[in-house]
Amino acid sequence: MSEADIGLVGLGVMGANLALNIAEKGYTIAVNNRSSARIDDFMAMARREGLDARALPEADLAAFVRSVRTPRSIIIMVKAGKPVDDMIDQLVPLLDKGDAIIECGNSLFSDTQRRFERLKPVGIGYLGVGVSGGAEGARHGPSIMVGGSREEWRNAEPVLKAIAADFEGESCCAWLGEGGAGHFVKTIHNGIEYGDMQMIAEIYGIMRDGLGMDAAEAACVFKRWNEGPLNSYLIEITGHVLEAVDGETGRPLVELILDKAGQKGTGVWSAIAAQELGVPATAIEGAVAARSISSRKDERIAAEAIYGRPGAGGMAAAIDDLEKALLAGKIVSYTQGLSVMARASEQNGWGLQLSTIAKIWRAGCIIRSRFLGQMATAFEGDASTNLLMVPDFVALMKECHGPLRRVVAAGAMAELPLICLSSALSYFDASRQARGTANLIQGQRDFFGAHGFEIEGRGSDLHGVWPATIDKAAE
Numbered sequence: 235m236s237e238a239d240i241g242l243v244g245l246g247v248m249g250a251n252l253a254l255n256i257a258e259k260g261y262t263i264a265v266n267n268r269s270s271a272r273i274d275d276f277m278a279m280a281r282r283e284g285l286d287a288r289a290l291p292e293a294d295l296a297a298f299v300r301s302v303r304t305p306r307s308i309i310i311m312v313k314a315g316k317p318v319d320d321m322i323d324q325l326v327p328l329l330d331k332g333d334a335i336i337e338c339g340n341s342l343f344s345d346t347q348r349r350f351e352r353l354k355p356v357g358i359g360y361l362g363v364g365v366s367g368g369a370e371g372a373r374h375g376p377s378i379m380v381g382g383s384r385e386e387w388r389n390a391e392p393v394l395k396a397i398a399a400d401f402e403g404e405s406c407c408a409w410l411g412e413g414g415a416g417h418f419v420k421t422i423h424n425g426i427e428y429g430d431m432q433m434i435a436e437i438y439g440i441m442r443d444g445l446g447m448d449a450a451e452a453a454c455v456f457k458r459w460n461e462g463p464l465n466s467y468l469i470e471i472t473g474h475v476l477e478a479v480d481g482e483t484g485r486p487l488v489e490l491i492l493d494k495a496g497q498k499g500t501g502v503w504s505a506i507a508a509q510e511l512g513v514p515a516t517a518i519e520g521a522v523a524a525r526s527i528s529s530r531k532d533e534r535i536a537a538e539a540i541y542g543r544p545g546a547g548g549m550a551a552a553i554d555d556l557e558k559a560l561l562a563g564k565i566v567s568y569t570q571g572l573s574v575m576a577r578a579s580e581q582n583g584w585g586l587q588l589s590t591i592a593k594i595w596r597a598g599c600i601i602r603s604r605f606l607g608q609m610a611t612a613f614e615g616d617a618s619t620n621l622l623m624v625p626d627f628v629a630l631m632k633e634c635h636g637p638l639r640r641v642v643a644a645g646a647m648a649e650l651p652l653i654c655l656s657s658a659l660s661y662f663d664a665s666r667q668a669r670g671t672a673n674l675i676q677g678q679r680d681f682f683g684a685h686g687f688e689i690e691g692r693g694s695d696l697h698g699v700w701p702a703t704i705d706k707a708a709e
């Protein structure tokens with residue numbers, strides 16, 4: 235008997251919480267998972283929350299599909315990559331024309347595009363949906379970034395909007411464009427998340443290694459900052475992470491956690507997308523690189539033994555400068571992420587609205603912040619896609635780039651690594667330098683490869699008369 239309003243397959247951290255959220259909003263949800271133990275765990279959770287009457291567990295995939303009312307909407311929330319394709323392969327023979335798959339994992343946008351094209355001829359709708367907010371967001375209201383056809387969106391809109399976060403009465407769920415648009419925006423959201431996290435970690439490094447602050451002192455500063463312009467989920471949780479104490483040793487937990495960062499792919503995809511689109515995203519790229527360097531612990535230990543410990547001589551920096559440096563770095567990082575989305579939108583004909591994206595990131599997602607509220611307002615009345623040129627942010631950047639410069643300079647002299655903050659500063663300086671240095675690069679390119687250069691008033695594809703050289707190094 236078809237009883238469920240919607241189905242969800244994949245009861246991991248995100249799927250289980252999304253399913254509870256959907257049930258709580260009054261929908262009856264059929265649930266399925268590859269391993270049946272998770273179905274039992276989910277039903278136990280649903281019982282504890284008094285939601286089991288609206289959950290229909292089905293360990294058999296065919297019976298699960300049959301239990302959903304037609305035309306069916308089936309959410310897939312499994313590990314990204316091949317498991318999604320495998321799940322689609324298993325579902326398609328069980329579905330009817332007019333049914334739809336709503337894939338909510340962190341999928342690569344080009345995979346989403348491919349899956350969308352694959353299902354179109356068989357009459358099965360496909361939405362590629364980015365969901366952010368971790369377990370808590372999935373349970374109580376994530377930010378939801380939808381991509382796919384408008385028709386599928388109209389069918390899914392009521393349930394997706396019902397479960398999404400709400401910012402002052404506005405839903406943090408929106409349809410952003412066709413095909414892979416939703417997953418592309420989620421990927422860049424994560425790239426920006428990488429940048430935010432890395433810059434926070436760099437500031438923590440200055441506090442710990444440059445200023446000699448202990449974790450509890452650093453926690454107090456982050457808690458205070460969370461009351462000001464840096465107010466955000468990531469600053470808030472940083473305070474909590476820094477103040478947590480290990481029950482076994484009584485030491486700050488953060489000091490026991492191994493300094494090797496994991497990564498599941500979306501940061502790298504953001505950096506690759508930026509490079510492929512020809513849009514510089516140095517803060518995001520720096521954040522990805524920093525995670526890779528962090529994973530090479532043995533090499534870092536060996537190199538420190540040769541070159542000495544960075545920060546050993548201490549560093550002088552005002553706490554107010556650190557706050558403003560973080561704000562300036564954030565402006566640059568968001569400028570870059572937004573530019574990547576704007577270019578991708580042009581290239582793919584998505585029509586992405588940056589103001590809508592900023593709005594649905596104001597609550598529910600990992601990068602939610604007061605800053606995004608300012609951004610949403612700023613973009614509403616401004617057609618620019620360059621945050622560095624939007625008046626409110628021009629004023630902020632004028633106030634904060636000096637502090638960023640002092641922090642980066644002092645950090646460099648103290649030998650402290652500031653990959654993200656320093657690249658953000660250089661991006662800012664390079665982006666506002668009317669006369670750059672690429673004239674020399676063009677000269678070099680013409681010298682060795684006759685690639686040509688341009689001289690204003692004389693034309694392009696000009697060539698120099700260069701001397702013949704011999705390779706001195708090879709002599």
Ligand SMILES: NC(=O)C1=CN([C@@H]2O[C@H](COP(=O)(O)OP(=O)(O)OC[C@H]3O[C@@H](n4cnc5c(N)ncnc54)[C@H](OP(=O)(O)O)[C@@H]3O)[C@@H](O)[C@H]2O)C=CC1
Nearest residue numbers: 244245246247248249268269312313314317339340365368
């Ligand atoms: N955790 C987070 O904060 C966020 C995660 N995401 C994304 O959501 C998706 C799910 O993540 P999350 O809930 O954290 O993952 P979990 O690791 O908690 O759960 C993974 C789920 O995928 C299922 N699965 C894995 N491989 C297969 C397969 N080959 N066939 C069928 N099912 C499979 C697992 O089933 P089984 O129990 O049988 O192993 C399980 O239900 C991912 O794309 C992730 O990137 C998005 C936003 C936030």
Ligand SMILES: O=C(CO)[C@H](O)[C@H](O)COP(=O)(O)O
Nearest residue numbers: 366367496497498499500600
């Ligand atoms: O999408 C997310 C948050 O928005 C997930 O938590 C994702 O796993 C984060 O990426 P990584 O694991 O690479 O740090």
